[in-house]
Amino acid sequence: MNKQSIVFTGGGSAGHVTPNIAIINELSKNEWKVHYIGSKKGIEKELITKMGLPYYGISSGKLRRYMDAENVKDVFRVLKGIMEARSLLKKINPKLVFSKGGFVSVPVIIAASSLKIPIYIHESDLTPGLANKISQRFSTKIFTSFEEAAKHFPANKTVVIGSPIRKEIFSGDKERGKKYLGFTKERPILTVMGGSLGAKKINETVRDSLQELTAKYQIVHLCGKGQKDDSLDNTTSYRQFEYVNEELSDILAATDTIVTRGGSNAIFEFLALKIPMLIIPLTKKQSRGDQILNAEAFTKKGYSLTLDEEKLTKNSLIESLENLEKNREKIISMQTSPMGDALSVLIKEIQSNR
Structure with a gap:
């Protein structure tokens, strides 16, 4: 042929x-x-x-x-x-x-x-x-x-x-992901994804909140190119990467909760994997507002919760994650893509x- x-x-x-x-x-x-x-x-x-x-x-x-x-x-x-x-x-x-x-x-x-x-x-x-x-x-x-x-x-x-969802994201192995991250079964895993270029305010707020967050979660932070904080590399409950490729499916398989930007492709993938999401979309100062609309649509359908970046602080992040956990089962039950x-x-x- x-x-x-x-x-x-x-x-x-x-x-x-x-x-x-x-x-x-x-x-x-x-x-x-x-x-x-x-x-x-x-x-x-x-x-x-x-x-x-x-x-x-x-x-x-x-x-x-x-x-x-x-x-x-x-x-x-x-x-x-x-x-x-x-x-x-x-x-x-x-x-x-x-x-x-x-x-x-x-x-x-x-x-x-x-x-x-x-x-x-x-x-x-x-x-x-x-x-x-x-x-x-x-x-x-x-x-x-x-x-x-x-x-x-x-x-x-x-x-x-x-x-269109990449089929390889469904091939992840939870135990392999935990082993790669060096995490245990003691606490759930929170994955923070700021997009391929990173998200400065999200990165800073997560790092400011590490003491409180690591008391509840083990955290994998995909922080973007050039945005790693080398002083935090020895923290056992916190792993940071600029970007991951082959290991992403295993990391997502091990992920219990995710903090993400509002890019459509990413949130549709997390929807397909039934991972509860806290979406922090790009502001209108940074974009045309498409991520805000995406986040609103997903939250309205019960797929996720949204936290506006203008309101992002250490306290609002912790409070929003607590609210996400309270509604965890309800959100997962709603996460069936209509397409x-x-x-x-x-x-x-x-x-x-x-």
């Missing part, structure tokens, strides 16, 4: 990459030759090259919603990225381009459209990011995680499917392009 080529794009944060990885891992290696186009220095380059896949970095500008002198320069960066992507796509000749968004995806999608290559995009959040707002007019089909997101796209090419298997839907849709 002849292999067909497919190009994936998306980057800027791990949330724009991990769903692509979930799909890539399920595609038949006998049927598909996978290529990835991303930015020259983004986290997507690190994650994809680790998989041994062909990776191509292109020029890309940041998509801003505000006036800035850099916007003028970025117009030329995007134009350069379109030309670079078009050249790559002509050589690769893919059957399909699949995008998870992020500013780097826009040049790729515009280039693919100019070559009449089918384009699928997936929107994870309750409201679309600027990249997908631009990309929708060029897309062949649009998939969303939330029903609320579908109303922002053309109805004739939009399907609500949920979030089907988004990953299987996407694989079927991709296969239809062979």
Whole structure:
């Protein structure tokens, strides 16, 4: 059987990459030759090259919603990225381009459209990011995680499917995770995840609260690149990592409670694993407010509790975790995703392009 080529794009944060990885891992290696186009220095380059896949970095500008002198320069960066992507796509000749968004995806999608290559995009959040707002007019089909997101796209090419969940997160082993962390069975495990770039205020508040928190929990803290505090490395009930990859499924299997940002892909994975969540979304000063909406939607459905970062203090963190534990069984009973298997839907849709 002849292999067909497919190009994936998306980057800027791990949330724009991990769903692509979930799909890539399920595609038949006998049927598909996978290529990835991303930015020259983004986290997507690190994650994809680790998989041994062909990776191509292109020029890309940041998509801003505000006036800035850099916007003028970025117009030329995007134009350069379109030309670079078009050249790559002509050589690769893919059957399909699949995008998870992020500013780097826009040049790729515009280039693919100019070559009449089918384009699928997936929107994870309750409201679309600027990249997908631009990309929708060029897309062949649009998939969303939330029903609320579908109303922002053309109805004739939009399907609500949920979030594609990496199958490997279900393969974790609880005992292996505890052994890796050096934790015992005496206390439950609290995992703190601030996202791939970390979360300064969450990190600081957790560390300020260690005495109180370690009296109740053993803590694994995924704090982000460059945000480890080496002075705390000798604490037996507290383990910190900048980022974990292969060990994540085991850590999640051992996790009893999680503190997380409100990125859609992450919270859908924790929902699938039935882990009670305290969501601390990015503020509107740090983002367009998508994480706030995601957190509100999950909390409204009984999947989690939310603590606004503006209200985050040592006392509010401890109080919110106590409230989460009081409602633990109720939250777990509610944690049934209303969506089907988004990953299987996407694989079927991709296969239809062979």
